[in-house]
Structures are given as structure tokens and as C-alpha cells.
Amino acid sequence: MDIPVFILAGLLVHCVFLVSIFDIYFSSPLVHGMTPQQTSLPPPAKRLVLFVADGLRADSLYELDSNGTARAPYLRSVLENNGSWGISHTRVPTESRPGHVALIAGFYEDVSAVAKGWKENPVEFDSVFNESKYTWSWGSPDILPMFAKGATGDHVYTFCYAAESEDFGAEDAAKLDMWVFDHVKSFFNSSRNNQTLFSALNEEKVVLFLHLLGIDTNGHAHRPNSREYQENIKQVDEGVKEIASLIDNFYGNDGKTAFILTSDHGMTDWGSHGAGHPSETLTPLIVWGAGVNYPQKVTTQFFEDNFLKEWKLENLKRLDVNQADIAPLMASLIGVPFPLNSVGTLPLEYLNTSALFKAESMFTNAVQILEQFKVKMMSVKTMYILPDCVSYHFMLLEYFVCLQVSLCKTLINLALEGLSYYHTYDRLFLGLSIAVSFVGWTTYVILVIIKAHTNLTKTVPTNKKKSTVLFYGFASAGMIITFFLLIQTCPWTYYIYCLLPVPVWYAVVKEIPVIQDLATNVLSLHIGQSAGFLLVCILGIEILVFSFFYRSALTVGLLVFAGWPVITQLWIQAKTKALIWTLLCVLLAIFPLMPVVGREPNIPLVIAAGLLTILISFFSLASLCKSENKYRDNEDLKIFSVALSTYVVGSTHNSLKIKQGLPVMNQIISWMTLALLLLSPTFLFERLFSILLSLMSTYLLLSTGYEALFPLALFGLMFVWINMEQEALQHYGLSLKPKLAVFNFTCTMDITQFRQLHLDDVRRSFFFVSFGWLLYVMSFSCFSSFDPASVYCFLTVFSPFMMGGLLLLKVAIPFVLVSCAFEAVQVTTQLSSKRYITCCISALHFFFLVKDYGSWLDIGTSISHYVLVMSLTIFMMVMNGLAQLLTTRRLGLPRRNKHHSM
Template sequence: MIIWQFIVLGVAVHVILFYSIFDIYFKSPLVHGMTPVTTGVPAPSKRLVLFVADGLRADKFFELDISGNYRAPYLRNIIENSGAWGISHTRVPTESRPGHVAIIAGFYEDVSAIAKGWKENPVQFDSVFNESYHTWSWGSPDILPMFAKGASGDHVITNSYSSELEDFGGGDMSILDNWVFDNAEAFFTSASTNSTLHEMLQRDKVVFFFHLLGIDTHGHAHKPHSLAYSKNINLVDSEIQKMVSMIENFYGNDSLTSYVMTADHGMTDWGSHGAGQPHETLTPLVTWGAGIRKPILTSNCGAYGDKFCTAWNLESVKRNDVQQVDIAPLMSYLIGVPYPMNSIGILPIDLLSASEGDKATALLANAEQILAQFQVKMEQVKERTISVTFRPFLELVESEKPPKELHTVRHIKHLIKNGQIEEAVKDTQRLIDTALRGLQYYQTYDRLFLGASIVLGFLGWMSYTFCILVFEYTNIGEDRVEMVERNKTFTVVFVALAIIITVLLYVQSLPFMCYTYCLLPVLLWYKFFQGWSVMTEAFQAAVENQLLRDIIVSMSFCAVGLEIVILSFYYRELLSLGLVALSAWPLVTYYWYGLWPASTATCIGWSVTCLLVAVFPILPVASKHTQYHLVLISGVLTVLIGFTLVFKYFTTVKHSLKYLWILQLTLISFSVLTVKLTSDSIIGGKGLPLACQFTSWFVLGVSIVLPMLSPTTLYHRLMSLILSMFSPYLLLSITYEGLFLMSLISLLYFWLQMEFEALDSSGRNVSENVDFREGGLVTDDLESPTFSRYLELADLRRAFFFVFYMIVAFFGTGNIASINSFDPSTVYCFLTVFHPFVMGALMFFKILIPFLIVTCAFRAVHVLTRAPLRSLFLLVFIMSDFMGLHFFFLVKDYGSWLDIGTTISHYVIVMLLNIFMLVLTGISHGLTCWSLMWLIKGDKQS
């Protein structure tokens, strides 16, 4: 198998294994075909006003400021005198889009839709807005369209400002909220003279939606503890007071308006969101007006384990917490529209001012709406399942006459009719809980079956990969044709198995991807058993040559190292332990073999740089706080070290190469200056200077090209690559990332030097002037003159180092939450206006730079040691798949949503790492081997 076939097969297998997690855990929860269910009681309100303060943390809203005053005095007065309050608990990912879907549609959006970012929903779903007579909305162009385009008809009207106003570095971002309230005020003023609009506004089931983005923008730009964040909360509070007064005057104080104020998500102390920290998942809920109870004074705000009530001076006012999806049925009840058909929210009856009978009736209607989803979901699963194998949800078995859920509904109605309200409410809540568990049961009906297929696929791929290693990179499997012929009997068995599986899947009308998941293990295990004889011969050869002990010891060390890597996903500090252990490599080699692997200076350098890099995983993640002075220090140090290397150590290089390096060092100096000027300007509220923005984009563009103007000699090209990558990395840094990259590069240099000296001491003739193009993309064909050598145990160590450094390259400055979280301060040198995909691409490029440098160093090791490139990557695949299989078993669908999201993120990252390592290898080949300098083409020693 030549290299391109191996890459295609590897990518295909890992794409399938990666995508499987979405079919197993992230299938869309939406079902269609239900009949809308109304509340069953008269609507207490004719209209609803919804305020969503984007990015508003619960603690910053409820607590007193440093002066002892409330940040939102008007809403505080509502809480204490005329409304109800609580905390709305959100789920991960804590982003604007899924938060608004939960509030307005009542369900937690499926991840396949969330991955499409902030744009309108790609799947059809019902919402409170869709069920309303008319909805008028004001706010961000990133939020409003998804509810308008998802509505049936044109009754959801949006009024959005230009996206250019969303400038994180533009000073006072409360202008976004001022725009919303000013335009809403103009709308009601015009309605007083426009008879058609006035008549529309007098209808029932009208909704007014105010999306307020200023708080979120100030949180990103200045952090939630800033004065700007607090002032924006105060502004929103005062503007809500004015808007409520205007609406009440417009409707003649008819007491038929309901108000709900909440937030889509919170924000971390360092100005990001997306993960599941309490500051991100706890948001305020204040509701008042028609249909909402008055405050209930009590000596204890409620049976809550936290101490928020005391901290916020609200222990004397009853608190009612809700899940974020519960807000949708609350709003539906208030204006008398059907519950959103895809909603899984539970009506919070403790917030209502209705009679106990009406509360019980409305809650029962809520249960019937959820049961309708359960029925549709069950029928979908039943239709595509072989009848004898169908496993119904036993707590709601359809075969009973009448069905259990129908009997329960009739029983609850009877209880309500007889005035047994308390018992009816308890039975209804139990029925809702059972229906939700039933929905989850059928949502995950195929999980065990699909999971088993994926595990077999993992094991089959790992076994097949190991078989290729033994077959092609040892002297065991020389007669390939004979091996295949000897195992033709396996073909009949596996073809028959594939036919049986295909027929069973076809009968059940399962999706196409299920065929892929089930047939992939068949193919991989078939390929493995083709080489079974070679595996047995390899084992016998290892025993005869007394290599078994060394192999077992090396694999044991590797397995322990991989377990540390796996645990580091939960506790990144463990990477420091791994680096400390690696620093002892020279000592272990001396103890085991009685000789040092390299010179004393190189061994000391290796140990010192391992310990230096070990410091960074112990530090807080780099996205938590901006410390621009550390960025400046790292840039200055890089320039000083760079000029020292150019003029002291690389004294024999041509002037053209020296000029190139001086140019790259100059770009680093410009990057340092740009970071300084940009940070000062944004902190001063002046926004991003145009000159700094131009410089940043120019540096980013030329940094990709400049390395290709250097010779492809190993050390010369690596020097140019590192200098080029450092400039954009500094522009995207906000704290100690530059210092980390310097330390990592130093460690990679000593790794390369250790490998070079170890080869030299073993008697192999290795030139310091080796060229990257001599390695190229080796075909690894045994008949080719470019084939280097067979596999050796040291290659296992080299492959492990590569995997370990790839993990260190990320976890050295970040963690899982830093991937999910959105903090635009990283890209301030490039843009401050909100463009999520451009910002995301820049953040991704920043994460990519350390990976690229590690991969280029790995290529250098490959070229230097003449190790077969494909064999190294086969080892890397086995190691990363070993981790992937671990994380597949660790994925949870129970417990807190933070735990669930974290375990899924771990699996996704490892599987993406497999794919990206192949892609990065191709990119690193271009960065190390391609040359745009035809004048120095073929010049290995300048």
C-alpha cells in the first residue's frame, strides 16, 4: 500500500469513527407530526414582552455593587413588590443561539444545528413566536432572523441594527441597547397615529421581543467585573423601566401585559462563554404583570443548597428556579398560545397567579404536549424495527388497553374534576418525568448496537494497523501473495457476514450511515485475519531473538505515558508530571544500557527544557486574563535570541539567508509594537487603529510565504519556520503564550539534537546538513531505492514523543473549556467588529501554530533518523486510537450537563487529532520541502 492510499484509508476510517458520535449521542431530538396542544385555560394576558439581556450573569444582576447599590434598581423593586424571581439554569454550550432556542422554543438544540454557528436554524421547529398572532422584535442581526425564517408565515417581524455596530473594541457598546429601545419607542409612537398598526397591536397573542447585546459585548471587551459591564446593566434596567411605562400608557394600563426578563447565558470572569461553569450557566429570571404571582415573603427563600439568597439580600423573598426550557411553556401559558410542539419544558406553576385548578389543567396540557412527542418518537422507532426485536419503554407500554399514558391522563382529569388538585399535580409531574425519560429512551434506542459496532471498528483498525507494521516493516512478511492465498477461507466467512448484516439493516430501513458503522468492522477484521499467519510468525521470532522483554517494557512505558495523557484531559497539571518523567530520559538510558544517549550539554538542555515546559500546565489557562506585558516580554526575548543566533552561530550562511532572518525578526518586532499600540488603544476606548489592523493582516500573510524563501536544509528551514510562525502567534496572544511557545521550541530543538547525537554515537553516519527534500513523502516501498530501514524499538519512543508533544502543544496554554469558550480579545489586533467565522478562523490558526511546529520537528526527526514515515504514523495512529477508545467508553449521557459535554468534547478532540495529524503532515511537508527561491534551489549549505 503506497502512502496516498494509506492517508485516504486512515482519514476515511477516522472520519467515520468521529462522525459516529453525532449519530450515537447527538441525533436531533426534533420530531414532527404532532397536533398543537393549548393550555386548556383562559389566557391571563393579551400580550407578552420578553427582554433577553445577552451575557448577563445572575450574580452581577442580583448582587450589590461596590458602592452598596443595586445595579438594576427598577427590576429589584419588581422582585420585592410586584413580581417573581429565580435563577434560570442553562445547558452547555452556553452560546447565544442555543440559549435563545431554549428560551423561545423550549428545547435544547441538537449539536448538528449548533455547529452551524449563529445563523438561522437549518431545521424546522416550532416556537412561541411562531404560535403568536404577531411578534415584533428588535436586536442583533445574528439572533432575530432564525426565528423569523423558522416561522410559518410572515408574522414575525424583525428590526436589526447593522452588524458593523458590534465592535468589541469600539468603546461604549451600550449603543446597541440604546438602538433597540430607541427604535421600539419610535415604533409605539408611530402606532399611535397609524390606525392599521394600532389595530394589530390591540389583538390577543402579541409578543414584543427585545434582544439586548450590549452587556455581552462589554463582558467580552472589558470583562464582567468592569465598570462598563455594570453600567450597561444599569442602562438596561432604566430603559426597561421607560419601555414598561410606555407600553402600559399605550394600552391604557389595562393590566393585560406580561413581562419576562432573562438572559441566554452568563459569562466567565475572563470574558468568555460556551462551557459549563456556574457563572456561564446561571442567569437571572424576573417576571411580572398579568398572570404572574406577587412576591411571597418568607423567612427562607427556598430549599436551595447555595447561599445566593443571603449574598443577594433576597432571603425574605421566595425564589423559584427554572430550567431555561421552562420559560417557553410559561410564555405560552401567559398569552394562551399552544405550547411549542418540540418543547420539553415544564410549566413553572409556582410562578403563576391562577387558581389551583387552572394550574393543574395547564400543567396537564403540558404533559399531553410532551406525550405527543413521545408517541411520534415511539412510532418512528417501531416502524423501522423488526417486530420481534422491538423493546418498548416499559413504563409507558402501548400494548395495554387503554395505553398506560392515556389511562393516566384520564385519571388526572378525574382528580382535577373532583378537586384533588395536589394529587393531580403530583401525578402530572410524574407523568411528565416518565414521558421525558421515554423520549430519551427512544432517542438513544440504537445506542448500544451502534456503540458496539464502533468499538469493534476501533479494535479492528488498531489490529489491522499493527498487522501492517509487522508485515511491511519487519523482515517477517516477505511473501505477500502466499499470505493472502493461505487465508482465502476467511473471505467466504466475512462476505457471508457482510451480507447478513446488510439484509438485517435493510429490513429495518436504517439510515445509510448505519451500514457504514456495521460493515466497517467486518472489512477491518477481514484485513487483519488475512495477516494472521504473519502475526504468529512475528511472535515466534520475538521469542527466539529474545526481544520479547524489551518489546513488553517499551510498550508498558508507552501505555503508562498514554494514560497520563488521557488523564491530562481532565487534569492538565498531569502533563507536568509527564514532562518531569521525560526529563529523566538520559538517566534511564544510562541505567538501562550503560551509556548516555547524547553529550552532557545536550542531556542537560533536554532535562532543563522539559522542566521549563512543565511549568505551563500548572498555570491558569491563557484565556483567563490579559497580561500584555508578558506578550511584549516574549517578543523582545525572541528578537534578542534570534539576532544572537543569526550573528553568533549561523556565521557561515549566505547573506541572502541572513537578510531573510533579519526581515523575519523585524516582523516580530513590528508584531510586538502592534500588540502594544492595539491594547493601549482598546483599553483607552479608542478602538482598533487602522495602521495596526493593516500591519497584523500583512504580517499574517507574509509569514506563510517567507519560510519558502529559505533553503530546505534542516536547521535553516526550521529556523525560518519558527521565526515566521512567531509573528502571527504574538499578534494572537494575550498573556504567556509566547513564553510557552519559546519553551516548547527549545524542547523540540533538544529532542532533535538528542536524536542526532544518539544516532551519531551508535555509529550511523548522519550529516548535519541533511535536507528535508531527502526525506520527502517517502513511498516506503520495499523495492524502492528511497526505502530506509525496518522498524526499531526507538521508533515507538519517537512516535510517543510526537503524540505527547501534540497534547502539550494545546494543553500547555488551554483546556477543553478554552475551545468551547468565545473570547474575542485574542483577535483584537486583526478585527474588533463581530464576525464569528473570521474570529473563529483566527483563533483556530493560533491553536494550529504549535501543532505545526511540533509536526515540522517530527518531520525533521523522520528525515534525520531515516525512519519509515508511514510506520511512524501507523504507531501514532495506534496510540491516538488507544486514547480515542478510552474516551469513547468514558462518554456519559447522565450526570451534570457539564460532565456530559466534557466527555463528548474529549472524544471529539482525540478523533480530530487523528485526522489533523495526517493533514498537518501534508502541510508540514509543504512548509519544509517547498521552495519559492529558485535562485537557491538545491543549495543545502549556504
């Protein structure tokens, strides 16, 4: 197979592997066509007011300050005297959109839905707002529209401030909450002069939603332990008190208003959220007003988190719920149908109603979830031929419905188990199909490399008869699989996953002669040598896999790399280079041990990294450009760019620290830096150093601490690696070693035809994959602990996709450095370009580690690892192409013609 065809086939196969995991694990759990369910008894409240303090941690609200006084005195008095309280336990990802969907719609949104849209509904789902008579909401343009545009009819109204107001660099983000409170006040005042609005407000089943984003924004910008965050909580407390009083007075204190205050997610001490730390998943819940229980005194109560004593609330009963349970609570209080896709269980202890109302509400809750089970079961039943036990399962559920209301919770749990069962019904056979394809493709890649680049196999004449039989045999298997999928009415993607093993294994079986020769040669090798080589390969792969769970494994791996020259002749052959290699490996091994989360920005360290880059640049360029300062024009510009970026970083963060916002000129310079890729001539060292300078400017602007030093240490190691590999060429007798000082990328030919593979090539490929793995694991940690401060030089206004794009750019920069270095290793050592077997094997390992049980965090983490490793394989292929472009193409400023001596 030609190399371009092989690479294209590899990309397509890996894309299928990557996409398959979303069909298998990330398909939407939502079903449609259920009958709405609501309690027939009159509800205790006519209206509901929902306050969502975005980013508010439970401990930040409930704990007392250093003086022993409540940080939110009004809400503290409510939970002590007027209402019920507890903890709302969120699920990951602890982000605003999935948190609000769980609160208002009652289900936990799948990852695919989050990826499809932010402000609008990517899939249709029901919500408390949709079921209400009227809903008015105030707050962020990132949250409110998705519930309005997904509602039927015209009864959900939104009032949003401008997106530009969500500025992390603003003097105080509490103004966002003040905007909400002020507009709610104006709304009620204006309603007295608007009879239509006044009448609508006096209807039943009305919801008022106040989304308060200031706490979240201040937490990101200043951290949850800051004065700004804690002062914002006090301002929200005062605002809630004013709004509650305003609404009570507006309705003549009729006692028909229920109030709920909660949060969509919490926040870590370092100002991030999205993962599963308790500070992110424990959010406050305070409910008071019509139909809500008063505080319940208790003598003892126990919770594993041991917060009660710290909060001085050990004598008030704490009622914990899952975040999705709040949706049925709201629906029950105002008497609207439970959201159709809700999986929440009504927390009865919050209700102060008759036993009959509680029983009816619980029964309605159970039937509503059972309706989802029925629809889900029928949708699967029409697609697949199910065993008879399914009918018994259904009959058992119907039996529970007819038995008695006291078993509603059992019915709910059983129905939820049934939903999960049918949602994952086809997971096994799809997973097996992908696993079989995985093994087949990895085997095929190994055979192609051995066949094309070794002398272990001999050419065998093609047997046309056997080839024909083989072709028709696999074609028949494909037709049988297709027929099976047709009668099951499966989605079109299932055909891809289930038919992929057919061509992959057909290609493998065609290489039977290669397999036979390989087996013969392997058996002839020394057993100890073969076993040792195999053991080293397995150990190396396992260290890479282990590093995803424990970053310190990367440190161990780099320390092992540091000893490479010692166990070879390189320590004697090139002592100075070997010593530098060892020292740089040890230096790089420190970075995986550095804290990823929980660290404060260290801008002086970023500035120091910039100054060090400038210093190294002057010494390096003086050495590389001795001949009449050739090619210095573009390099001087890049050094100036690094210096300018260093200044912008310090200036920007200083301006934000004194609350003067992001300087416009700094922002312009930062964005202009992205366009700087003025590449030097294609001589190896000049080109690689030019790439470093071009990318270092942007990397400095996106750094907030020690990571600014990482590209320098990495580039130094890559530079030495190129020299070390050139020294190692003599071990397999090349007639001519290229001189790196004058090596030109554009003068290289098709290097794969020059020599066959050597065992050193396996080590080189493993080095490359390991360095890529190092970057990827550290990048994964960077994503999970994203700090908005890293993009403050470019923008401070909240923009998730723009910020995510800049973060991806930051992650890609070290990859570019490693890929360009390996491109240099490849062309100077005449190494084959097929080098992704290690990634494939590791991805298969993670495929078997994917969990469909345990906590959502465990499941999500295992799937994330698989997706990341699969992405790494594809990403490294793309980086290979980019490296070739960067090393062989030239783009520069017009410069004066000079006479250069050769």
C-alpha cells in the same frame, strides 16, 4: 499496501470513526407531526414583553453594590413588590443561540444544529413567536432572524442594527441597548399614526421581544466586574422601566401585559462563556404583570448556592426553573399553543390564576410532551422490530392521561424518559460496531508496520483455497448485515458503521501468518523485558488520557521526558545537549500549570516575547549565516515582521484601553502578516528557524499573555530533540550519520527502505504524539475559555466564524513547529512514517469513556474528548503532509545573486 493507499485508507477510516459519534450521540432530538396543544380557558394576559439581557449574570443583577444599594433599582422594586423572581438554570453550551432557543422554543438544541447555522434555523422547530398572533422584535442580527425565518406565515417582524455595531473595541457597547429602547419608543409613537399597525398591536396573543446585547459585549471587552458592565446594567434597568411605563400607558393601564426579564447565559469573571461554571449557568428571572404572582414572603428557604443572604433576598420566595421552562410559561400567560418541541415544565408557582386554569395548563403541558413521545415511538417502531414491552410502556402513559390531572408532572417525567429512550434506542449496536472497527483497524496498523519494517516475520506462500474461503466468508457476513439493515429501513450511514468491521477484519485475518510469527517471537523474549516494555507503553498512554482531565499530568509527563538522557548513554555522550534538553523540558512543564481561565491580558509579557524572539534571531542567524551573510535577505524581512507585530500588539491594546478603537493601519498590518511565509533554503536549521520566524509574527498578534512565550520554549526543545536523536543513531549501527549542519531536506530519498524498526522508534513516535497531545490539550482549554481579546489586532466586531478561524490558526502554529521538527527527526534517523497507533489506542479509550447518563455537561465533555482525540489523529496526518511541504519547498523574494563559498 502502498503507503499512499494506506494513508488514504487510514484517513477514511478515521473520518468514519469521527463522524459516527455525531450520528450516535449528536442526532437531532426533534420530531415533527405533533398536534398543537393549548389551554381552552381564557389566558390572563393579552400581550407579553420579553426582555433578554444577553450575558447578564444572576449575581450581577441581584447583588447590592458596595454602598448597599441595588444595581438595578427598578427591577429590584419589581421583585420586592410586584412580581416573582428566581434563577433560570441554563445548560451548556452557554452560548447565545442555544440559550435563546431554550427560552423561546423550549428545548435544548443539539450541537449539530448549532454547527449548521447561526442566524437561521438549520432544522425546523416551533417557538412561542411562531405560535403568537404577532411578534415584534428588536436587537442583534445574530439572534432575531432565526426565529423570524423559521416562522410560518408573515407575523414575526424583526428590527436589527448593523452587524458592525457589535464592536468589542467600541467606547461603550451600551449603545446597542439604547438603540433597542429608542427604536421601541419610536415604534409605539409611529403606531398612533398607522391604523394597521395600531390595530395589530391591540390584538391578543402579541409578543414584544427586546434583545439587549450591550451587557454581553461589555462583559467580553471589559469583564463583568468592570465599571462598563455594571453601568450597562443600570442603563438596562432604566430602559426597562421606561418601556414598561410606555407600554402600560399605550394600552391605558388595562392590566393585560405580562413582563419577563431574563438572560440567555451568564459570564465568567474573565469575560467568557460557553462552559458550565455557575457564573455562566445561573441567570436571573423576574416576571411581573398580568397573570403573575406577587412576591411571596417566607421565613426560611434553602438553596445550595447560599446566595440569598448575600443578595438580601432571604425573605422573598425564590422560584428556580430550568431555562426551557420559560417557554411554556410564556405560552400559558398569553394563551398560545405550547411550542411543539418544548420539553419544559410549566412553573405553576409563577402563575396568579385560578386553580382550574393551572390544572388545565399543566394538563396541556403534559399532553404536548406526550405527543412528542408518541411520534418518536412510532418513528422508531417503524424502523425496528421492537419488543412487546414497548406497548406496555405506551399503555402506561395512556393510563396516566386518563387517571387525573394531579399526576401530570409524573406523566411529563415519564414521557421525557420515553423520548430519551427512543432517541438513544440504536446507540448500543452502533457503538459496538464502531468499537469492533476500532480494534480491527488498530490491529491491522500494527501488523502492517511489523510486516513491512521488521524481520520478525517470514514470507509465507499464499494458499489460494484458504484465501477464497476467507473472502467468501467475510462477503457472506457483509450480505447478512446488509439484509438485516434493509429490513430495518435504517439510514444509509448505518450501513457504513455496521459494514466497516467486515473489510477491516478481513484485512487482519489475512495476516494470520504474521500474527503467528509475532506470537512466537514475543513468547521467546525475556518475560521481564516484555512486561516492562508493555507497562511503560500502557503507563504512557494512561498519562496522556489522564491529562485531558488534569492538565498537571502533562507536567508530570514532561518531567519524565526530562530524565530521558539520564537513563541512556546520551548523558555521557552529549552532556551539554542533554542538560539543555532537561532544562527546556522543565521550562515547558511550567506551561500546563499556568491558568487557562480567569487571567487578565498581560500585553507587556507579549511584547517581551517579541523582543526575546528578535534577540534570539540575531544571535542565531549570525551563527547560521557566517558565510558572507548568505540568505539574510528574507530573514531580515521576517525579523522586521516580528518587530512590527510586537509594536502592533502594544499599540492596539493601548488604543482599546483608552477607548479609541482598533487603529485601521494596525488591522491592515495584522492581516498582511498572515501572508508572510517566505521560506529560506532547505538546509535543515535555516529552514526550521525560518518557519519559526514566519509563524511567530502571527502568533504574537493572537496572544494576550504568557502563551506568547510558548512557541519559543517549544521550538528550543524541538531543536535540541533533533540533535539528541542524531546522537542516538549509533545505538543501532548506521554506517553513516548525516551532518545536520549541511543536511538538506530536498536531498532525502525514500527513507523507509533504509532500515528496519528499532525500539527507539517507538519512543520517538511516542515523543511526537506526546508533544502533539500537549498542544491539543492546551488548545482544548484555549477553545473552552476563548477570550475575544486574542483577536483584537485583526478585528473587534463580533464575527463568530472569523474569530473561530483565527483561533484555529493560533492553535495550528505550535503543531506546525512540532510536525516540522519530527519531519527532521524522521529523515535524519530514517524513521518510518506510520506512527499513529498511540492516538488510535487513546481514542478507543475515550470511546469507552463516552457517557450517555448524568448531567449534560458530563455527557458533552466525554464526547468532546473523543472527538478531539479522533481529530488529533487526522490532524496529525494532515500536519505531516504540511510539514513535508514546508520543509522541502522553497518560496522566497527575488534576491541579488551572490557568490557563496561552500
